Amino acid sequence: MSQAQPRLRAAFSLGVTALLVMGLVASQWLLGDSPQQMQFDARLAPPSVEHWLGTDALGRELWARTLAGLALSFWVGCLAALLSTLIALSLAAIATLSARLDALVSLLIDTLLSVPHLILLMLIAFALGGGTQAVIIAVAVTHWPSLARVLRAELWQLRQAPYVRISRALGKSRWFVLHGHLLPHLIPHCLVGALLLFPHAILHEAALTFLGFGLSPSQPAIGVLLADAMRYLSGGYWWLGIFPGLGLLLMVLGFERLSSHLRRAL
Amino acid sequence: MRLIAPIAKRVARLALVLICVALVSYGLMMASPVDPIDAYLGPQMAQVSPEQRALIAQRWGFDESAVVQFGHWLRQLVSGDLGWSHVYNQPVSEVIAQRFQRSIALLGSAWLLSALVGFSLGVMAGAKEGSKLDNIISTYAFITASTPAFWLALLAVLLFSVTLGWTPTCCAGPAGALNQEVTLATRLHHLLLPVATLALLGIASITLHTRTRMLELMRSDVATHAFSQGASRLDVAWRHGLRHASVPAITLAFASLGELFGGSILIEQVFAYPGLGQATVAAGLRSDVPLLLGIALFTALFVSVGNMIADSLYTVIDPRIQPGGL
Numbered sequence: 001m002s003q004a005q006p007r008l009r010a011a012f013s014l015g016v017t018a019l020l021v022m023g024l025v026a027s028q029w030l031l032g033d034s035p036q037q038m039q040f041d042a043r044l045a046p047p048s049v050e051h052w053l054g055t056d057a058l059g060r061e062l063w064a065r066t067l068a069g070l071a072l073s074f075w076v077g078c079l080a081a082l083l084s085t086l087i088a089l090s091l092a093a094i095a096t097l098s099a100r101l102d103a104l105v106s107l108l109i110d111t112l113l114s115v116p117h118l119i120l121l122m123l124i125a126f127a128l129g130g131g132t133q134a135v136i137i138a139v140a141v142t143h144w145p146s147l148a149r150v151l152r153a154e155l156w157q158l159r160q161a162p163y164v165r166i167s168r169a170l171g172k173s174r175w176f177v178l179h180g181h182l183l184p185h186l187i188p189h190c191l192v193g194a195l196l197l198f199p200h201a202i203l204h205e206a207a208l209t210f211l212g213f214g215l216s217p218s219q220p221a222i223g224v225l226l227a228d229a230m231r232y233l234s235g236g237y238w239w240l241g242i243f244p245g246l247g248l249l250l251m252v253l254g255f256e257r258l259s260s261h262l263r264r265a266l
Numbered sequence: 267m268r269l270i271a272p273i274a275k276r277v278a279r280l281a282l283v284l285i286c287v288a289l290v291s292y293g294l295m296m297a298s299p300v301d302p303i304d305a306y307l308g309p310q311m312a313q314v315s316p317e318q319r320a321l322i323a324q325r326w327g328f329d330e331s332a333v334v335q336f337g338h339w340l341r342q343l344v345s346g347d348l349g350w351s352h353v354y355n356q357p358v359s360e361v362i363a364q365r366f367q368r369s370i371a372l373l374g375s376a377w378l379l380s381a382l383v384g385f386s387l388g389v390m391a392g393a394k395e396g397s398k399l400d401n402i403i404s405t406y407a408f409i410t411a412s413t414p415a416f417w418l419a420l421l422a423v424l425l426f427s428v429t430l431g432w433t434p435t436c437c438a439g440p441a442g443a444l445n446q447e448v449t450l451a452t453r454l455h456h457l458l459l460p461v462a463t464l465a466l467l468g469i470a471s472i473t474l475h476t477r478t479r480m481l482e483l484m485r486s487d488v489a490t491h492a493f494s495q496g497a498s499r500l501d502v503a504w505r506h507g508l509r510h511a512s513v514p515a516i517t518l519a520f521a522s523l524g525e526l527f528g529g530s531i532l533i534e535q536v537f538a539y540p541g542l543g544q545a546t547v548a549a550g551l552r553s554d555v556p557l558l559l560g561i562a563l564f565t566a567l568f569v570s571v572g573n574m575i576a577d578s579l580y581t582v583i584d585p586r587i588q589p590g591g592l
Contacts, residue, residue, distance in 0.1 A: 111286040114570045118528035119562055122550045127294035203414055207532055210416050211547050234428055241424055245417030252412040
């Protein structure tokens with residue numbers, strides 16, 4: 001293992017991931033509606049040269065559906081991670097304003113952490129009535145506490161830093177200190193935090209959808225594909241169960257690697 | 267006497283957190299677009315006149331304001347009445363008690379197995395950084411940490427139940443058999459695969475955590491000193507490493523109860539194991555609000571007590587850490 005060049009490895013891993021994501025997004029453009037196209041003469045066909053990963057019970061191509069599902073997961077994960085980071089940042093900023101607000105935010109964190117993630121996700125998705133929006137909000141609302149803790153600790157430390165105190169003593173406004181000194185320091189933390197959140201976000205989205213609380217069954221999400229596969233499992237249609245999950249695993253692994261490389265490089 | 271004050275503080279905090287959980291989950295249920303009367307009536311909805319609906323609403327207190335309803339619910343909760351589950355047609359507390367009895371076998375054995383195996387794998391990997399064993403164990407832990415729980419369960423069913431036919435595909439006992447007729451061996455046979463899958467997922471985090479601790483130790487002065495006296499890596503791992511890494515591992519095991527429970531929901535769903543996780547999914551999909559609220563509170567209690575034990579264990583196992591000093 002070449003540990004001498006963490007930046008190089010991070011750049012390489014970033015390039016590969018970006019390329020794959022671009023390919024994934026581009027494929028959605030090129031594919032059009034083929035993930036939904038049914039071929040009634042080729043139902044539940046095993047993987048072959050014509051049907052690369054096989055077809056499902058309605059004769060839809062599994063490879064096209066898996067790609068579409070991964071693209072869906074990617075967008076849901078992106079939006080949820082972004083939203084979650086924003087929540088973490090704003091609550092961490094609120095917590096540093098006064099001791100009472102700090103106690104309130106930490107009580108909120110304790111409350112959210114004491115309910116198992118999946119149950120909280122189900123409650124929120126239930127409250128919002130399901131669907132894509134509900135999943136994004138539910139995942140965003142449940143994933144911010146760990147990042148908020150990191151940002152809060154950073155902010156407390158920064159407030160005591162000499163340059164911030166000098167800046168305040170020289171009469172600079174709170175706003176200037178916030179966006180001139182504090183935010184530039186926090187942005188790398190936010191970036192890494194969002195990247196760390198991302199794999200969890202997609203895994204939880206898939207789990208929620210699999211249980212039937214997430215994306216609607218008409219969308220080719222990975223969770224939907226695997227829930228479908230469950231019904232045909234005892235018939236020995238192994239390809240339905242293996243490939244969508246494998247795609248998801250590879251995507252999560254790719255982003256995990258990227259975030260661990262980036263964390264080392266920054 | 268020194269120990270009582272912090273414990274009392276923790277219990278007070280626990281009560282506060284539980285009240286917050288009750289408030290948040292009740293608020294979420296009130297915000298839901300699902301009408302509780304529709305959910306209760308189900309397909310008989312069409313046969314009920316508006317007057318009858320109003321009567322039901324009055325009987326259940328739905329015509330009151332949300333705050334008053336919350337007050338009623340909280341008062342009943344304190345007196346031990348969690349409400350009526352319309353999915354199982356039983357009091358919620360009975361449903362939770364029955365289901366949890368089945369789940370605890372799954373949760374407990376998976377938890378114990380993952381803690382023990384995870385810890386020993388972590389010690390083995392951390393004892394010699396960069397060795398072949400370390401690489402294998404680290405890669406394995408890294409991959410399982412990213413694997414969707416339900417997919418792993420699905421693969422397990424596919425391989426062991428469908429293809430090889432070694433284990434049953436579903437449920438806690440043979441279909442149609444009465445509870446009393448099922449022997450212990452059959453029960454264990456049905457539990458085998460779910461426990462193995464759930465444990466496999468929990469192992470990763472404990473392994474990675476323990477490994478980091480071991481690497482820390484191997485670079486510390488203690489280890490250098492021991493090496494200079496001629497101790498082998500195995501010696502250092504056995505004499506110092508176990509103690510050094512065991513406290514964080516035990517703490518992590520207690521702190522990860524929430525994750526374990528989340529995993530059990532997915533795995534019970536795949537294996538159709540009739541435990542608390544499956545009841546949660548059924549309650550959510552069929553809008554059984556009292557049951558959902560009861561389960562949310564129950565699991566919050568379960569996880570919070572786990573976290574409390576994790577915090578308290580630190581001071582019990584390692585007397586150098588003063589309570590309240592962190």
